[in-house]
Amino acid sequence: MLIPAIENFVLFSTVFAIAGFVVAFALRRVNATSDLRVGVLERLYTATIVIPPLAAVWLVAAVFLPQLWVSPQTIEAAHAAPYHQLHLLGELTITLEPTLSYALALFVVATGLFAIWSSAAGAWRIGRVIRRLDMNASAPQAEQVALVNEIAERHGLAVGLVMTDYPLSFVWGVRRSKLILSSGLLRILTTQELTGVLEHEAAHHQRQDNLLKLLLSFFTYSSLAFPLTRLILRWRATEVEAICDEAAVARTSAPLDLAEALVKLRRQTTIVHATPQPNATNAIVSGFVSGNSLTFEYRVSRLLTLFDSSPGLIESKNILSPNKIAWLFLTVPLLSLLGVFVFAPLSVHHAAETFIEILK
Numbered sequence: 377m378l379i380p381a382i383e384n385f386v387l388f389s390t391v392f393a394i395a396g397f398v399v400a401f402a403l404r405r406v407n408a409t410s411d412l413r414v415g416v417l418e419r420l421y422t423a424t425i426v427i428p429p430l431a432a433v434w435l436v437a438a439v440f441l442p443q444l445w446v447s448p449q450t451i452e453a454a455h456a457a458p459y460h461q462l463h464l465l466g467e468l469t470i471t472l473e474p475t476l477s478y479a480l481a482l483f484v485v486a487t488g489l490f491a492i493w494s495s496a497a498g499a500w501r502i503g504r505v506i507r508r509l510d511m512n513a514s515a516p517q518a519e520q521v522a523l524v525n526e527i528a529e530r531h532g533l534a535v536g537l538v539m540t541d542y543p544l545s546f547v548w549g550v551r552r553s554k555l556i557l558s559s560g561l562l563r564i565l566t567t568q569e570l571t572g573v574l575e576h577e578a579a580h581h582q583r584q585d586n587l588l589k590l591l592l593s594f595f596t597y598s599s600l601a602f603p604l605t606r607l608i609l610r611w612r613a614t615e616v617e618a619i620c621d622e623a624a625v626a627r628t629s630a631p632l633d634l635a636e637a638l639v640k641l642r643r644q645t646t647i648v649h650a651t652p653q654p655n656a657t658n659a660i661v662s663g664f665v666s667g668n669s670l671t672f673e674y675r676v677s678r679l680l681t682l683f684d685s686s687p688g689l690i691e692s693k694n695i696l697s698p699n700k701i702a703w704l705f706l707t708v709p710l711l712s713l714l715g716v717f718v719f720a721p722l723s724v725h726h727a728a729e730t731f732i733e734i735l736k
Contacts (some may be wrong), residue, residue, distance in 0.1 A: 384430045386483060389599040392428030392553060398606040400424040404611060414622050414678065418615035421608055422592065426705050428605075429598035434709045437715050438724035446721055448545050455530060487597040514564035515539070523570060524562070531578040543644050545573055545664040547580045550587045565637055572634035573641075573664050575624035582623075585616055614671045618678050625682050635679040641665045642672050 398427045403420050406412065521537075528535045534554045538544055544558035555577050565573065580586070592612070595604040645665050665672075716724055 381436050381496065384439075385429075385436050386599060388435055389432035390601050393599040393601040393605050396424035397601065397608060400608045400611065414615070414618045418612055418619055421612035421615060422588075425592050425595050425605055425608055425612070429595055430705060432598075434549045434713055435728070437713060439728055440719035442717065442725065446493050450722075461471055487602065489596075489612055490597065495548070513681045516726070519567070520562040520565075520570060521568060524557060524574060527571065527574040527578065531581060533578055533581045543641050543665075545577060545641070547586060549589055553581050553584075553586055560644075561641070564640055566633070568628070568630055568633040569637035569640070572624050572628050572630060572635050575627045576620045576634065576664055579620035579623035580616075583616075583620070585620075589613075599648045614674060617671065618675055621675055621679060624684065624705045625679070631682040635683075638665065638672070638676060638679070676733050 400421055403412075403417060405418050516537075524535055524537075533547075534552070535558045538550075538552050538556060538558045540558045541557055541560040543561040543564055544556060545561050546556055547553045548556050555574075561573075562570065589609075592609055596602050596609055599605065621631075621634060624634055628634070642665055
């Protein structure tokens with residue numbers, strides 16, 4: 377039963393992931409014309425990444441698990457003659473067996489190993505970038521260091537200062553995240569601009585964005601359509617940066633200072649070609665200056681829009697912890713699955729077979 381379950385999970389997850397990409401693409405087009413409120417699109421992107429594999433797990437579990445306690449006679453009586461051993465998509469792909477089953481099982485193992493390797497390689501790559509930096513820069517002003525310590529202590533965020541002229545600012549780590557700043561960044565920015573950047577990074581820390589990004593990265597590799605799902609993950613990263621920008625503006629009421637900081641640091645990181653900045657889509661890093669030119673323009677445009685509105689009235693209510701999101705996406709499927717098992721253990725099985733008979 378394990379091999380058919382894996383086969384059905386991958387195939388259903390792929391179908392659902394393609395549908396999720398279509399939805400995400402349509403939402404992206406809608407946002408381009410109507411400009412959805414910041415935070416809404418990020419949550420919808422998250423849903424299009426998480427729901428396909430969860431729906432596939434739910435469907436496969438609802439069909440196969442009842443066979444563990446429902447008697448064979450009951451199952452046989454529920455099927456049209458002759459009684460078959462292959463369920464769900466197995467009937468449609470029987471001519472490709474057993475090659476398809478083994479290939480999909482190998483895909484699951486390979487993608488899992490690749491996801492682990494990708495995360496580990498990301499951590500190593502960031503460390504290598506930092507080691508290659510020129511560490512002979514002069515120390516920043518004491519006032520700037522004091523401001524960093526004050527804001528970091530307020531948000532319970534550990535700080536690491538890298539002595540380099542290259543402007544760095546990102547949150548490192550998953551469980552115990554740490555804010556990495558460079559002395560060059562502190563010297564470039566004014567006090568108001570630095571405050572905005574620090575509040576932006578504190579928002580990443582409060583949201584536990586690195587942890588959520590890591591979990592979503594594993595979700596993206598759950599289907600054959602993972603290139604499309606990875607694209608949604610990059611779109612989501614842009615929205616996360618906009619959310620943290622808005623959270624910083626809510627705390628500072630200075631969107632122009634944050635926009636100016638973004639422009640300054642973008643200019644500096646573009647000039648220095650020899651040392652690329654860590655990318656924000658990496659599973660363990662959330663950076664202030666990240667993404668491509670379109671992401672940069674999108675964020676600056678958002679900040680200018682906030683300046684035209686009333687930034688003092690903006691609330692940082694978009695900061696949702698991964699724990700709340702996990703409860704939302706796990707409790708509902710588990711409770712509904714439990715209800716199926718108790719009240720109608722073969723209902724989903726019947727519905728799935730009826731749908732496959734239509735396809736046949």
